[in-house]
Amino acid sequence: MSRIVVVGYGPAAHRFVETLTARGFDGRITVIGEEPRPAYDRVALTSYLSGTTAEDLTYPVPGGVVTRLNTRVTAIDRRAGHVVTEDGGAEPYDVLVLATGSAPFVPPVPGAGQAFVYRTIENLDAIRVAAKDAAEGVVVGGGLLGLEAADALRSLGLRTHIVEMSPWLMPRQVDEGGGSVLKSRIEGLGLSVHAGAGVQEIVTDAQGRVTGLRKPDGSLLDAQVVVFSAGIRPRDELARSAGLAVGERGGIVVDSAMRTSDPSIYAVGECALAGGMVYGLAGPCNTMAEVAAEQVMGGSAAFEGADLSTKLKLLGVEVAQFGAMDGALDVTYMDPVAGVYKKLFISDDARTLLGGICVGDASPYTTLRPYVGRPLPAPPSDLLFTGAGAADLDLPDDAQVCSCNNVCAGGIRTAIASGRAADVPGLKACTRAGTTCGSCVPMLKQLLEKAGVEVGKSLCEHFTYSRAELFDIVRVREITTFSQLITEHGQGRGCDICKPAVASILASLHNGHVLEGERAALQDTNDAFLANIQKNGTYSVVPRIPGGEITPDKLIVIGEVARDFGLYTKITGGQRIDLLGARIEQLPEIWRRLVDAGFESGHAYGKALRTVKSCVGSTWCRYGVQDSVGMAIALELRYRGLRSPHKIKSAVSGCARECAEARSKDFGVIATEQGWNLYVGGNGGFRPRHADLLAKDLTTDELIRTIDRYLMFYIRTADRLQRTAAWIESLDGGLDHLREVIMEDTLGLCADLDAQMEHHIATYADEWQATLDDPDKISRFVSFVNAPGVPDPSIVFGSERGQIRPVMA
Amino acid sequence: MKSWTPVCDYDALLPERGVCALVGDVQVAVFRTHDGALHALANRDPFSGAYVLSRGIVGTRKGEPTVASPLHKQVFSLVSGRCLDEDPVEDPVEGAAEGAVEGAVTVPVYPVRVARGRVEVSV
Numbered sequence A: 001m002s003r004i005v006v007v008g009y010g011p012a013a014h015r016f017v018e019t020l021t022a023r024g025f026d027g028r029i030t031v032i033g034e035e036p037r038p039a040y041d042r043v044a045l046t047s048y049l050s051g052t053t054a055e056d057l058t059y060p061v062p063g064g065v066v067t068r069l070n071t072r073v074t075a076i077d078r079r080a081g082h083v084v085t086e087d088g089g090a091e092p093y094d095v096l097v098l099a100t101g102s103a104p105f106v107p108p109v110p111g112a113g114q115a116f117v118y119r120t121i122e123n124l125d126a127i128r129v130a131a132k133d134a135a136e137g138v139v140v141g142g143g144l145l146g147l148e149a150a151d152a153l154r155s156l157g158l159r160t161h162i163v164e165m166s167p168w169l170m171p172r173q174v175d176e177g178g179g180s181v182l183k184s185r186i187e188g189l190g191l192s193v194h195a196g197a198g199v200q201e202i203v204t205d206a207q208g209r210v211t212g213l214r215k216p217d218g219s220l221l222d223a224q225v226v227v228f229s230a231g232i233r234p235r236d237e238l239a240r241s242a243g244l245a246v247g248e249r250g251g252i253v254v255d256s257a258m259r260t261s262d263p264s265i266y267a268v269g270e271c272a273l274a275g276g277m278v279y280g281l282a283g284p285c286n287t288m289a290e291v292a293a294e295q296v297m298g299g300s301a302a303f304e305g306a307d308l309s310t311k312l313k314l315l316g317v318e319v320a321q322f323g324a325m326d327g328a329l330d331v332t333y334m335d336p337v338a339g340v341y342k343k344l345f346i347s348d349d350a351r352t353l354l355g356g357i358c359v360g361d362a363s364p365y366t367t368l369r370p371y372v373g374r375p376l377p378a379p380p381s382d383l384l385f386t387g388a389g390a391a392d393l394d395l396p397d398d399a400q401v402c403s404c405n406n407v408c409a410g411g412i413r414t415a416i417a418s419g420r421a422a423d424v425p426g427l428k429a430c431t432r433a434g435t436t437c438g439s440c441v442p443m444l445k446q447l448l449e450k451a452g453v454e455v456g457k458s459l460c461e462h463f464t465y466s467r468a469e470l471f472d473i474v475r476v477r478e479i480t481t482f483s484q485l486i487t488e489h490g491q492g493r494g495c496d497i498c499k500p501a502v503a504s505i506l507a508s509l510h511n512g513h514v515l516e517g518e519r520a521a522l523q524d525t526n527d528a529f530l531a532n533i534q535k536n537g538t539y540s541v542v543p544r545i546p547g548g549e550i551t552p553d554k555l556i557v558i559g560e561v562a563r564d565f566g567l568y569t570k571i572t573g574g575q576r577i578d579l580l581g582a583r584i585e586q587l588p589e590i591w592r593r594l595v596d597a598g599f600e601s602g603h604a605y606g607k608a609l610r611t612v613k614s615c616v617g618s619t620w621c622r623y624g625v626q627d628s629v630g631m632a633i634a635l636e637l638r639y640r641g642l643r644s645p646h647k648i649k650s651a652v653s654g655c656a657r658e659c660a661e662a663r664s665k666d667f668g669v670i671a672t673e674q675g676w677n678l679y680v681g682g683n684g685g686f687r688p689r690h691a692d693l694l695a696k697d698l699t700t701d702e703l704i705r706t707i708d709r710y711l712m713f714y715i716r717t718a719d720r721l722q723r724t725a726a727w728i729e730s731l732d733g734g735l736d737h738l739r740e741v742i743m744e745d746t747l748g749l750c751a752d753l754d755a756q757m758e759h760h761i762a763t764y765a766d767e768w769q770a771t772l773d774d775p776d777k778i779s780r781f782v783s784f785v786n787a788p789g790v791p792d793p794s795i796v797f798g799s800e801r802g803q804i805r806p807v808m809a
Numbered sequence B: 001m002k003s004w005t006p007v008c009d010y011d012a013l014l015p016e017r018g019v020c021a022l023v024g025d026v027q028v029a030v031f032r033t034h035d036g037a038l039h040a041l042a043n044r045d046p047f048s049g050a051y052v053l054s055r056g057i058v059g060t061r062k063g064e065p066t067v068a069s070p071l072h073k074q075v076f077s078l079v080s081g082r083c084l085d086e087d088p089v090e091d092p093v094e095g096a097a098e099g100a101v102e103g104a105v106t107v108p109v110y111p112v113r114v115a116r117g118r119v120e121v122s123v
């Protein structure tokens, strides 16, 4: 079968192999990249400086793809059909794809070798180190990437200058008027802007350390860090020396099939010169990669050029440009006080929208970009001044909504109408729209609303409310029973969806016993018998082992119980022990022995706190910086029994080596020299997700208070069976919003959340102990109501590896 | 003539929960609904083969009283024994379930009554 070799492992290479594997390509795919890791999200590169890790940015390698990292390709031998790597090896290909991207342009001025560029994770690491001993920085280049680099320097604590050759900033995206508004906004943030200026030299001292930048007029800017971000040059050197056609000003010449002048070699991404253009944006690069993948699979896709619209938020200022940057007529709205500038370009008959520029408020970009080349949906003044009317626009089917992934309104509508997507995450999954820069997400929401999607709010046929709404009803109206709730706010008598959900809400708010009174009838069988049902109708028993720490004596008790009741025994993935195969009538006897030995329910059956895993920590481990076991135990005891929309898992690691896998948990804690880092929204399971860093270097008190509020806010507002990972993704405003609510108390909720957690902790009691103390509840633990001592004859065991196993009739 | 077997006191039944009774070698799941009515079905869940229906959640679907299997949540009518979930698969353990209405999986329903405060079933 055919062998495909991809040179360069950036976003374009990633999209290419991802598309190829998704289409079921069955040949061999090898990707050779010079960077030390697989492709990562370069668009989001700057977030690396604010805590996003390299792993988070890195795209997963599609299954079956062979990667060779840290390896530069030095030549293409077209005759032999292989590429040569720097270690002298050869990789044969049938089809070769060049995805070598581009390199930052560094002007050949004296001292330039001491300056930095801003393109890779390693570049950022180097800048971060240099910034430690620096007070001032200069970025050369006031375009999109330059401003991003300037923002980075500022966030590293440097007084920052921007030097731009053109008379105004971002000359490719905004006109002079927009540029002046942008300049004043940026200066307002404390950066100094030197437009219309160039670089004569980078000045260094006797030791070769950078001390400043000299402008052509001779003046000197003091700076210890200089970053060049003055444009990019396609990396076409391999193609050039292999004799492939390249453009006069660089770029590997390709046709609309992304084929170079050698039909077995393709080029995609920023290294390609397509239709006379080199594209420096992620969207077109992705499209090229998809086209090449289709071509390799025998399809007929073509790259017809791409929209260069951009929208970004730099230093907190929204800047956007779409369509053309001039036209017969233009309408401008400018508010220098607020720092807002919006301009639309229109055809000479004043009917067709040609393009627009926005600074300070990018809303026209979102609402109007799809209308480029079409009749204006409303008078320009309405569109610019009030913003009204825009929300009600009916987009034509072929209007592009997501330019990063080339998805039109029609595609979104079809996905909604066919039922494949009922919300934004659904649309992302099935159309890819919104998955790259995210700027089209508001448009996706509008299309959903316009399609009349009631975003699946009703819990079930008995309640037209979402779980969060029911939670508020129960809380505000102080409802204490399911019967009252369904009579006053629902219909029918409930079902297996709403009953456990309401049981959980009542438990979160009031914390009474789950089997008390009417509540017994609301519980799933697991909660009803305080154990997990197994395939043959038996149950498992999982005592709580806080933090995974257990004394030898307690271990022996578990062993004895398992032996005496003939239970199958297994260490779980949650650092505790599962005893399986218990019949209903055995559960009270088993638990009597466990409770007497000091064990409590582990809530393995409940939508509740499961375990707080721990690593060895500073008590024993030579690397540990805090007592992770002690913290895990404290957290597990604090939140044990807390009922929630779905299960909650946690872990505490004693240092950054992360042996407790805290970042895969709903909340994870990692010790630092200064305190604790708190991560939230991690998940293993169906859809793994690494947790996000919510706050750094917290004291123990701050940590606990933040977790208290995080959990209570989740419990209040999440949907039924929504883990924290999905909940955070669905939160409007995301992590920032969460921080505002629970750390800055912007909604004024914190006192309430704190009180609710205090109530939970004060009223916690072990469910199993309480059940054993109540003859009424215990009497329900029988296989047969008319023959309480008789075991269920349908339950039969065989044996395997010296333990029991269920045998189904 | 039906023969009735007493299984427990009516008061022993919690509203909207089930119990299981062993009548000869037949396992009968007995449910008391919110309005006080009684229903009896076979205890065997036809989808999993486990004897567990008595431990499911009792509720309603469009007014019809139901129980959901605690294993994989298929919903059965307490009145007809019929599985109300769309496209139920065939009984994976024994092929088409006994007494199946065409295309639907159904579990046996047994007569149940209260006599002198005692719940009685007939199998």
Ligand code: SRM
Binding pocket: A532, A533, A534, A540, A542, A570, A571, A572, A573, A574, A575, A576, A577, A578, A604, A610, A611, A647, A649, A664, A682, A683, A684, A685, A686, A687, A723
């Ligand atoms: C016992 C255990 C497997 C083992 O032998 O190691 C286990 C067993 C079950 N898991 Fe699990 N999970 C166990 C650790 C995990 C882990 C690993 C961990 O916690 O470190 C995960 C992935 C981490 C995560 O949750 O993010 C895990 C992800 C799941 C999921 C998928 C959740 C998701 O968000 O996608 C389910 C399904 C669900 O909850 O809806 C699930 C559901 C289940 C259920 C409850 C299925 C069921 O309803 O019967 C299993 C119960 C069997 C039983 O009765 O014992 N189990 N399960 C582990 C118990 C740990 C404990 O001590 O409490």
Ligand SMILES: Cc1cc2nc3c(=O)[nH]c(=O)nc-3n(C[C@H](O)[C@H](O)[C@H](O)COP(=O)(O)OP(=O)(O)OC[C@H]3O[C@@H](n4cnc5c(N)ncnc54)[C@H](O)[C@@H]3O)c2cc1C
Binding pocket: A007, A008, A009, A010, A011, A012, A013, A032, A033, A034, A035, A042, A043, A044, A045, A046, A071, A072, A073, A074, A099, A100, A101, A102, A118, A119, A120, A145, A148, A235, A238, A268, A269, A270, A271, A279, A280, A281, A282, A283, A285, A312, A437
């Ligand atoms: C800071 C920053 C912010 C950005 N923000 C945006 C944005 O907001 N919106 C937007 O649309 N675009 C943005 N971009 C541009 C976007 O990241 C690029 O368009 C995209 O990365 C191009 O992907 P590529 O795979 O073609 O090239 P690259 O990402 O450059 O990847 C090429 C890879 O090939 C490797 N390589 C090159 N030659 C060889 C060789 N001979 N052997 C082995 N490996 C080789 C390189 O090391 C590199 O890893 C941004 C870029 C940066 C740097």
Ligand code: SF4
Binding pocket: A615, A616, A617, A618, A621, A622, A623, A624, A625, A628, A653, A654, A655, A656, A657, A658, A659, A660
């Ligand atoms: S996470 Fe750190 S402290 Fe904990 S066991 Fe691992 S190396 Fe040791």
Ligand code: FES
Binding pocket: A401, A402, A403, A404, A405, A433, A434, A435, A436, A437, A438, A439, A440, A441
């Ligand atoms: S426009 Fe960038 S993700 Fe849709």
